[in-house]
Amino acid sequence: MNANDGGPYTLGLDIGGTGLKGSVLDRNGHMIVDRARVPTPKNCKPDQMVEVLTKLVKPLPPFDRISVGFPGVVRNGKVVTAPHFGTDRWRDFPLQQKLGERLGKPARLSNDAEIQGLGIITGYGLEVVLTLGTGVGSAIFAGGRMTPHLELAHHPIHKSETYNEYLGAAARKKIGSKKWNRRVFRMIEIVQTLLNYDVLYIGGGNAANVDKDKLPDNVKIESNDMGITGGLRLWDDAVWQSARDIGHGGD
CATH class of the missing domain: 3.30.420.40 (ATPase, nucleotide binding domain)
Known part of the structure; x- marks a missing residue:
């Protein structure tokens, strides 16, 4: 070829x-x-x-x-x-x-x-990608350029729980989708306060389980492909x- x-x-x-x-x-x-x-x-x-x-x-x-x-x-x-x-x-x-x-x-x-972010971003403003799968992945782009990697997965988000422990696949299986979704929306609020992004993209295998109807206008669900x-x-x-x-x- x-x-x-x-x-x-x-x-x-x-x-x-x-x-x-x-x-x-x-x-x-x-x-x-x-x-x-x-x-x-x-x-x-x-x-x-x-x-x-x-x-x-x-x-x-x-x-x-x-x-x-x-x-x-x-x-x-x-x-x-x-x-x-x-x-x-x-x-x-x-x-x-x-x-x-x-x-x-x-x-x-x-x-x-x-x-995943490279396949999604528009190249304008501050764009953040979070992947919800086995754990939580993160990437930040400014004007289309990668920024130094911020490993949110290991950062505490609630009491002593990290993003991985609070929002990973094991947590969703343990607490169910309804409560897990409340955690996802809490995460969105925290990341917005932390980074003041223009757009947040959510991908990964568990993105399909996020309640899309309640998402803010600047938060989008993307294909895991x-x-x-x-x-x-x-x-x-x-x-x-x-x-x-x-x-x-x-x-």
């Missing part, structure tokens, strides 16, 4: 705490096949993750490059934190390099919420340089 038939083609990988998803994107960021998905192994180790992703990719069409979203802090192509898998075993793991070598194509790695399709923009040189300038990008 090449640029004359819709390429270059980008493999978009979205690593989640409960599921690993991937598809191949054309030059416009459209999936050329339905996304593939497999469960995330429990307490997944770095080398194990590389192997599972390699198997996930096998049935997909050929691609020229790779974009990877990871649920934690990443810097210079390496993992800094991995709350869903065990940070101690993941710290400093060169996931960008390892996947590139394993799959034989150049790879770029960023935080999963940031990649953006975690894959947003990966195309990591190959925009200006975006990647911006990510590198603040420590998100790799070599």
